[in-house]
Amino acid sequence: MSRAGTQTFIYDRPPVIAAHASIAGPKEGQGPLAEWFDAVLEDDLLGQKSWELAEMEMVRRCVQRALNDGHIEDSAVQAMLGGDLNNQIIASSFAARALGAPFIGLYGACSTFVQALVLGSALISGGFLDNAVCCASSHFCTAERQFRFPLELGTQRPPQASWTATACGAALLEARPGAAGLRVVSGTVGRVIDLNITDANHMGAAMAPAVFDCIAAHLSDTGRSARDYDLIATGDLGWIGRDLLLELFSAAEIDLPADRLVDCGASLFFREQDAHAGGSGCGCVASVSCGWLMKRMERGEFRRMLLAGSGAMLSPTSSQQGQSVPGIAYAVCIEGGE
Secondary structure, three states: OEEEOOOEEEOOOOOEEEEEEEEEOOOHHHOOOHHHOOEEOOOOOOOOOOHHHHHHHHHHHHHHHHHHHOOOOHHHOOOEEEEOOOHHHHHHHHHHHHHOOOEEEOOEOEOHHHHHHHHHHHHHHOOOOOEEEEEEEEOHHHHHHHHOOOHHHOOOOOOOOOEEOOEEEEEEEEOOOOOOOOEEEEEEEOOOEOOOOOOOOOHHHHHHHHHHHHHHHHHHHHOOOHHHOOEEEEEOOHHHHHHHHHHHHHHOOOOOOHHHEEEHHHHOOOHHHOOOOOEEOHHHHHHHHHHHHHHHHHOOOOOEEEEEEEEEOOOHHHHHOOOOOOEEEEEEEEEOOO
8 A cells, every 4th residue: 555645545455345235214215316225224213112223223234235245254354444423333333243343433424434445445455454344324313313403393404404314335345456346446534624614504515625625635646637537426415515516626726527526415315305405424425335336336337436425523512512513524436347
């Protein structure tokens, strides 16, 4: 593994995405990407006593499916990297407990899945691991209870609010030098960017500056332009944040063709589903990436993708104390396909 520029890793032994799995909730299963998910839940409780227990079970099922598809036993997993939005990332850590996997807990808010890909790929490329499973999840009901208002109150949501996805995605990375398939070839670690957005509902505005900074750093570090990628996919900016991102690139006079930019949050729901600004949550970019995007790559629809996950680094305490909402982003370049 080597370093390019100031923020980017080049994986000289790029790990192969040996398998990937995605699970979506009932509302997500009614959206435009329904056919791309490996499983759509009939309800958001999964037979559990609480939404938090349901999210833990969703993570366990998703990781287990990725391992089964990758033909690897639970006992052979060398590391599980993942996180979620619950306090102390209990959905991921309790799922790791059930699977018995060595666990590296991560928190990058909605960017956690891409953060896991950056770090998991570095550990494999550096020769420290032979495999790793990267995952992230979110659940609308657990997030609402923790960050906003109990659902029983029926609180009105402002138009700029996003809808936390009930979803999970997991990708199994393996060291397979020279093997065919999707490969993670580079990763960029973003900076925490704060433009003093104080509206905790306005995730798109809070995260778009960090996504801009991360993608711009990646392009500068690698000496590439946006046109060197067949697709640039961002995580969870939603319809409002995607437009803001395009404005930031235009203002900086950096070419980013709108027809090559997709956003996972803006793709997850139909407008008429009343998701307001679109989807968000750790499970949004994870499930859309492991479902819609990676499956399209495997079909040969495009061969090089820059995947940039974004996160809003707030907590219930910071919001209550009137703090602004900083953003973070991570990016990975994935290549391959037929």
